[in-house]
Amino acid sequence: MSMLRGIALRIINLTVILLVVLIVIAAVLSGPASQVLKDTIQRETSEMVTTIMLHHPMTPAQAEQLKQTIIKQLENAYGLNKPVYIRVFYVLFNILSFNWGFSYYPDAYGVPSGSVVSIIMSALPGTIILDTLGILLSALIGIELGLRAALKYGSLYDRAITYYGAVDSGIPQWWVGILMILVFAVYLRLIHSPIVFPYGGIVDPQYYNVWLYDTAKAFINPKILASLLYHMVLPMLTVFIVNIGGWAYFARSVVLNIIREDYVTFARVKGLPQGQIVSRYIMRPAMPAILTSIFISIPFIIFGGFLLTEAVFQWWGLGYVLNIAIVGVPTPDMPVILADTYMSTLLYIVLVFILEILIYYIDPRIRESQG
Numbered sequence: 001m002s003m004l005r006g007i008a009l010r011i012i013n014l015t016v017i018l019l020v021v022l023i024v025i026a027a028v029l030s031g032p033a034s035q036v037l038k039d040t041i042q043r044e045t046s047e048m049v050t051t052i053m054l055h056h057p058m059t060p061a062q063a064e065q066l067k068q069t070i071i072k073q074l075e076n077a078y079g080l081n082k083p084v085y086i087r088v089f090y091v092l093f094n095i096l097s098f099n100w101g102f103s104y105y106p107d108a109y110g111v112p113s114g115s116v117v118s119i120i121m122s123a124l125p126g127t128i129i130l131d132t133l134g135i136l137l138s139a140l141i142g143i144e145l146g147l148r149a150a151l152k153y154g155s156l157y158d159r160a161i162t163y164y165g166a167v168d169s170g171i172p173q174w175w176v177g178i179l180m181i182l183v184f185a186v187y188l189r190l191i192h193s194p195i196v197f198p199y200g201g202i203v204d205p206q207y208y209n210v211w212l213y214d215t216a217k218a219f220i221n222p223k224i225l226a227s228l229l230y231h232m233v234l235p236m237l238t239v240f241i242v243n244i245g246g247w248a249y250f251a252r253s254v255v256l257n258i259i260r261e262d263y264v265t266f267a268r269v270k271g272l273p274q275g276q277i278v279s280r281y282i283m284r285p286a287m288p289a290i291l292t293s294i295f296i297s298i299p300f301i302i303f304g305g306f307l308l309t310e311a312v313f314q315w316w317g318l319g320y321v322l323n324i325a326i327v328g329v330p331t332p333d334m335p336v337i338l339a340d341t342y343m344s345t346l347l348y349i350v351l352v353f354i355l356e357i358l359i360y361y362i363d364p365r366i367r368e369s370q371g
Contacts, residue, residue, distance in 0.1 A: 127317035134239035142247025150255035168245025174308035200314035
């Protein structure tokens with residue numbers, strides 16, 4: 001019963017956090033960001049009226065009247081004619097109901113409808129494939145390397161893992177990505193190597209329409225799937241190179257602290273097998289810290305953590321989309337940025353909730369304290 005009460009309280013706390021974050025975002029969008037949208041409407045309407053005048057001559061008074069009519073209609077459509085406090089609740093409702101509207105610059109993304117939902121959904125598979133899968137595999141490999149290093153504390157292998165983790169943590173992922181392109185895409189072509197890799201993209205150009213319009217169909221097409229795997233080699237290697245060392249160093253530090261505990265020493269004195277000591281007395285107490293680090297990392301990786309890396313490889317994922325929404329268009333594409341931020345916060349809260357339940361079952365100390 002205490003567990004259910006604790007989970008209920010956690011849900012309430014996380015929901016409050018989500019609402020506070022969304023209210024702040026809605027207030028920003030309804031205030032300062034609204035002026036950006038108004039300026040954009042003014043500028044684009046002036047350009048539109050100028051173009052119309054080239055084909056349909058009119059007096060300056062008529063042109064100004066047409067301009068003001070168009071501006072008024074657009075401001076009504078975006079709700080800019082309402083008071084700020086009304087716009088805040090309007091934006092908040094749309095966020096929660098996934099009614100994210102349309103991008104200001106749909107042509108920049110290539111998604112046919114231009115709706116923000118379509119843009120986010122078309123980019124989500126690429127991010128899950130590269131970023132989430134890449135970081136999970138990196139974490140699994142790195143944790144195994146770090147565990148072995150801790151068990152061989154002071155050895156040459158342990159020192160190598162320590163140095164690699166320290167160096168690895170200071171290398172920008174986007175910089176490694178550029179090096180990978182220069183070596184395996186540019187240089188191999190210059191020496192006429194029989195094996196070369198693409199400069200970027202998620203699939204070959206002839207398959208882009210299928211990927212953007214019907215991603216599920218792309219996964220069951222052998223040619224498109226092969227193209228996806230081919231384009232994923234360099235980005236995935238980049239993720240591995242940059243992240244494995246950090247996870248190994250982190251796991252090594254956690255395991256070293258646990259190895260010094262009295263219950264581990266007692267288990268060794270009892271003569272228990274090494275495998276049982278590692279699985280029951282070392283890894284199980286270490287899992288809450290490791291799981292926390294992995295779960296907390298995933299939202300930031302998916303929604304912007306790999307922004308520059310996806311941009312370097314032109315990998316169609318949420319980081320690349322966010323990059324376009326921020327710097328790839330004349331003015332910030334607020335609907336896309338808003339959707340990205342909301343999904344990041346929502347995913348973070350869901351993962352924290354799942355993490356709380358997992359840690360409850362993994363760590364017996366928490367169950368005893370709530371029992």
